[in-house]
Amino acid sequence: MDFDDTWHPATHPSGAVLPAVLALAETLPSRPSGLDLLLAFNIGIEVQGRLMRFSTEAYNIPERFHPPSVVGVMGSAAASAKLLGLSPTQCTHALAIAASSAGAPLANAATQTKPLHIGNAACRGLEAAQLAQIGLEGNPAILDCGFGVYYKDYSPSKFVDSSSSGFKWILEDQNVAVKSIPAHLGMHWVVDAALAARRKLEKTAANFDLCQIRHITLRVPPSKYINCPLPDTEHQARHSFQFNACSALLDNKVTVDSFSEAQLKRPALRELLSKVTLETPEDNHPSFDKMYCDIEIETHQGVVTAKCDTFYGHWRKPLSHKDLVDKFSVNASSVLSTEGVEGVIDVIDNIEKVGECSILNAYLTMTSTPHQQLYRKRNI
Amino acid sequence: MISTLQKTVKPLWAVRGLHKSAMEVLKHPAPEETVTSSFGKFISEIKPHHLSPKVLHRSKRMVLDSIGVGLIGSTTEVFELALQHCQHMYAPDDICSVYGRKDTKLSPTLAAFVNGVATHSMDFDDTWHPATHPSGAVLPAVLALSDMTPFNHKPNGLDFLLAFNVGIEIQGRLMRFSNEAHNIPKRFHPPSVVGTMGSAAACARFLSLDASQCSHALAIAASLSGAPMANAATQSKPLHIANASRLGLEAALLASRGLEASPLILDAVAGVSGFSAFYEDYVPQLLESPSDDGHVFLLEEQDMGFKRFPAHLGMHWVADAAASLHKLLVGVGTGTVSPANIKDIQLRVPKSKYINRPFPESEHEARHSFQFNACSALLDGEVTVQSFTPAAISRPELLALLSRVRLEHPDDNPANFNSMYGEVQVTLVGGDVLKARCDTFYGHWRNPLTNESLTKKFRNNAGVVLPSEKVELLIDVVEELDRIGDCGVLLLQLQ
Numbered sequence: 001m002d003f004d005d006t007w008h009p010a011t012h013p014s015g016a017v018l019p020a021v022l023a024l025a026e027t028l029p030s031r032p033s034g035l036d037l038l039l040a041f042n043i044g045i046e047v048q049g050r051l052m053r054f055s056t057e058a059y060n061i062p063e064r065f066h067p068p069s070v071v072g073v074m075g076s077a078a079a080s081a082k083l084l085g086l087s088p089t090q091c092t093h094a095l096a097i098a099a100s101s102a103g104a105p106l107a108n109a110a111t112q113t114k115p116l117h118i119g120n121a122a123c124r125g126l127e128a129a130q131l132a133q134i135g136l137e138g139n140p141a142i143l144d145c146g147f148g149v150y151y152k153d154y155s156p157s158k159f160v161d162s163s164s165s166g167f168k169w170i171l172e173d174q175n176v177a178v179k180s181i182p183a184h185l186g187m188h189w190v191v192d193a194a195l196a197a198r199r200k201l202e203k204t205a206a207n208f209d210l211c212q213i214r215h216i217t218l219r220v221p222p223s224k225y226i227n228c229p230l231p232d233t234e235h236q237a238r239h240s241f242q243f244n245a246c247s248a249l250l251d252n253k254v255t256v257d258s259f260s261e262a263q264l265k266r267p268a269l270r271e272l273l274s275k276v277t278l279e280t281p282e283d284n285h286p287s288f289d290k291m292y293c294d295i296e297i298e299t300h301q302g303v304v305t306a307k308c309d310t311f312y313g314h315w316r317k318p319l320s321h322k323d324l325v326d327k328f329s330v331n332a333s334s335v336l337s338t339e340g341v342e343g344v345i346d347v348i349d350n351i352e353k354v355g356e357c358s359i360l361n362a363y364l365t366m367t368s369t370p371h372q373q374l375y376r377k378r379n380i
Numbered sequence: 381m382i383s384t385l386q387k388t389v390k391p392l393w394a395v396r397g398l399h400k401s402a403m404e405v406l407k408h409p410a411p412e413e414t415v416t417s418s419f420g421k422f423i424s425e426i427k428p429h430h431l432s433p434k435v436l437h438r439s440k441r442m443v444l445d446s447i448g449v450g451l452i453g454s455t456t457e458v459f460e461l462a463l464q465h466c467q468h469m470y471a472p473d474d475i476c477s478v479y480g481r482k483d484t485k486l487s488p489t490l491a492a493f494v495n496g497v498a499t500h501s502m503d504f505d506d507t508w509h510p511a512t513h514p515s516g517a518v519l520p521a522v523l524a525l526s527d528m529t530p531f532n533h534k535p536n537g538l539d540f541l542l543a544f545n546v547g548i549e550i551q552g553r554l555m556r557f558s559n560e561a562h563n564i565p566k567r568f569h570p571p572s573v574v575g576t577m578g579s580a581a582a583c584a585r586f587l588s589l590d591a592s593q594c595s596h597a598l599a600i601a602a603s604l605s606g607a608p609m610a611n612a613a614t615q616s617k618p619l620h621i622a623n624a625s626r627l628g629l630e631a632a633l634l635a636s637r638g639l640e641a642s643p644l645i646l647d648a649v650a651g652v653s654g655f656s657a658f659y660e661d662y663v664p665q666l667l668e669s670p671s672d673d674g675h676v677f678l679l680e681e682q683d684m685g686f687k688r689f690p691a692h693l694g695m696h697w698v699a700d701a702a703a704s705l706h707k708l709l710v711g712v713g714t715g716t717v718s719p720a721n722i723k724d725i726q727l728r729v730p731k732s733k734y735i736n737r738p739f740p741e742s743e744h745e746a747r748h749s750f751q752f753n754a755c756s757a758l759l760d761g762e763v764t765v766q767s768f769t770p771a772a773i774s775r776p777e778l779l780a781l782l783s784r785v786r787l788e789h790p791d792d793n794p795a796n797f798n799s800m801y802g803e804v805q806v807t808l809v810g811g812d813v814l815k816a817r818c819d820t821f822y823g824h825w826r827n828p829l830t831n832e833s834l835t836k837k838f839r840n841n842a843g844v845v846l847p848s849e850k851v852e853l854l855i856d857v858v859e860e861l862d863r864i865g866d867c868g869v870l871l872l873q874l875q
Binding site: 063064065066069096097099100101102103104105106107108109110111112113116117120127130131134135136137138139141142145146147148149150222223224225 | 458461462464465468567568569572599600602603604605606607608609610611613614615616619620623634639640641642644645649650651652653654655656657658
């Protein structure tokens with residue numbers, strides 16, 4: 001659903017790593033602790049961040065390869081190697097083997113296949129670590145040369161020794177963005193701006209009606225795969241500046257339910273979509289750290305504008321703990337029982353003190369009854 | 381997980397004999413033709429009768445050679461490792477055969493994987509122009525699908541061959557979209573780029589998917605393509621072919637279940653890379669659907685290269701040149717070549733970093749070393765399977781020769797399997813200079829192996845793991861493949 005976290009430089013780091021370490025944790029005879037799991041997870045994130053910093057191309061919204069398919073598999077391999085307790089040489093080979101599974105083209109973003117990029121990253125990274133464990137070898141200099149094929153510019157540098165005072169986790173200085181809407185990150189700016197503009201319209205006009213809107217101009221960064229004037233599928237809708245702006249204007253919110261086929265096909269929405277034009281100002285840089293969204297709405301009465309520089313949930317304006325937990329509860333309750341939902345929240349909150357992290361897996365299997373799920377089920 | 385396959389209903393027109401174009405109008409309003417949709421259409425519409433006699437003949441040779449190298453490949457360490465890994469993964473439906481291992485079965489995707497590892501494990505498999513190893517990416521997947529089909533519904537040999545040829549054809553078509561593809565690769569290892577696509581195409585054809593599903597199979601496969609060259613000349617290289625086969629199969633199976641991906645994956649779209657992501661220059665073209673007049677497969681016009689010894693294709697030029705020098709040197713003296721007589725060896729070869737290794741340390745590196753293969757051929761008169769054992773690699777005489785080799789990269793020697801040459805010049809201690817040049821080694825597409833040579837290679841390979849009755853039976857079955865009613869006969873002999 002494109003609901004997972006996003007980082008800078010751009011990738012979706014957790015989805016590529018967490019499934020692999022959770023799976024491994026369930027199978028290891030050594031019964032890792034919560035802290036073991038968290039450490040492995042962080043290694044998976046850190047490696048991704050380090051690799052992206054080898055290329056200036058990585059700092060912008062991608063055009064060629066979908067980043068999770070490039071660095072995600074490497075992160076998964078690193079995290080899995082850690083949890084498996086591999087030697088330094090084996091860890092190197094795990095990365096080398098994983099590199100041969102990297103690289104899916106961006107064209108499959110905005111399609112039903114996009115989620116498989118993260119799935120495969122997690123799976124193939126884990127597999128790479130397992131192969132390294134039984135002795136398979138790849139190119140021990142993979143990051144020095146080979147990995148560069150995924151980038152136009154590539155300039156690797158050594159990892160500072162973790163025991164020395166020079167080491168600092170990237171996550172320390174660069175937080176992730178958490179989405180409130182199951183859509184591409186770029187949509188969040190557009191929705192924030194659209195909601196702000198709608199509030200202004202309601203204030204200025206006594207009986208504001210959407211059909212009073214003559215024209216909508218969106219000023220966004222240039223990026224072809226999120227510029228979709230008339231989306232036909234939910235996947236396209238999640239990657240459409242236009243759709244998200246219009247949904248926000250029409251419904252005064254954008255939620256999980258906004259992307260169903262019925263919602264997509266609404267005549268009122270289609271009509272609003274026909275009034276949208278996109279502009280890509282030169283100062284609107286295609287980077288999640290620098291972009292903004294400007295919306296200009298022309299009505300019979302005049303013009304209303306709004307701008308969003310940093311949406312709520314961005315790393316510059318992180319979700320409060322309460323809102324993060326609320327998002328989790330709403331999502332998890334669609335399939336887990338209350339006990340499961342609360343159990344997971346509790347375990348993760350105290351994970352450093354958990355003796356056996358498999359308790360997390362146990363809570364994850366506490367699904368609610370089919371009867372209860374019927375009322376909560378969403379069309380995915 | 382699918383453990384048996386229901387063969388999808390044959391297209392209506394074939395059954396009822398209705399006029400094809402009328403059926404098409406009824407089924408689909410004419411869609412806007414994209415490169416991607418043209419490929420999907422081709423795969424779903426090509427028929428066995430489109431295979432010309434020449435293509436049938438050439439592709440059967442490929443099938444035979446591929447099986448043979450796979451069988452001998454099943455004796456390698458990397459194969460053993462891969463097999464252990466797959467058995468550990470406990471996939472539930474282990475119904476597919478594994479090269480050379482009686483009583484061992486794996487699930488379809490894992491069988492494709494290990495058989496792919498076997499095929500490329502010794503770098504002994506076929507090579508095409510533009511450069512890739514086409515059969516190893518396709519055959520294991522098609523064999524696995526055949527194993528999946530229920531006992532009395534197995535396709536006939538001709539359908540099997542058609543699927544195989546579609547897999548080859550698609551690879552050839554895709555490589556022609558890029559000039560970069562015509563040269564020895566530098567960035568991505570070609571089997572990992574086009575091989576996955578070929579496997580997906582072959583499997584889509586085998587499963588009789590419709591045009592749209594065939595397109596989606598290709599698009600899904602694109603997200604599973606692409607491995608860097610850096611892992612060539614390592615133990616991981618065979619996994620490139622293996623994963624191509626396995627993941628292409630997965631892509632087709634996913635497409636058959638309705639998974640969709642980009643409908644423009646093969647087209648060039650500015651600002652969003654599809655399959656073009658793997659190339660620096662990319663100009664795609666529509667693929668014409670087979671008409672009543674037929675379809676000219678690329679294999680008709682561009683034959684396959686088969687290797688005589690298990691090493692990178694580039695090695696064959698210097699080996700042939702060095703072998704002829706060995707003959708001269710042996711004729712002159714004692715019957716063996718002694719390093720003491722040789723002062724200097726100069727090799728004139730194209731420039732390509734990953735096959736320039738002065739002192740290879742592993743069998744994988746040795747298979748990718750101009751220097752090693754030239755010196756082996758100079759010493760022994762030929763390069764064989766045995767030339768790459770640890771003992772052979774560390775022979776003092778060989779090391780002595782290696783230390784006297786210099787490489788030159790003449791401007792007129794391009795890094796291209798269609799145009800390169802290999803020249804070996806030996807300066808003897810006495811001052812004599814001997815030179816030999818090979819423009820086209822025996823086994824290259826311009827100088828193909830005779831059927832006798834190909835069969836001999838197969839016997840040598842297959843004979844390492846199979847009893848001779850099975851070896852001979854396999855030769856016969858592949859020879860008759862287009863006339864066989866049940867391709868299951870082929871599968872029975874592989875273990």
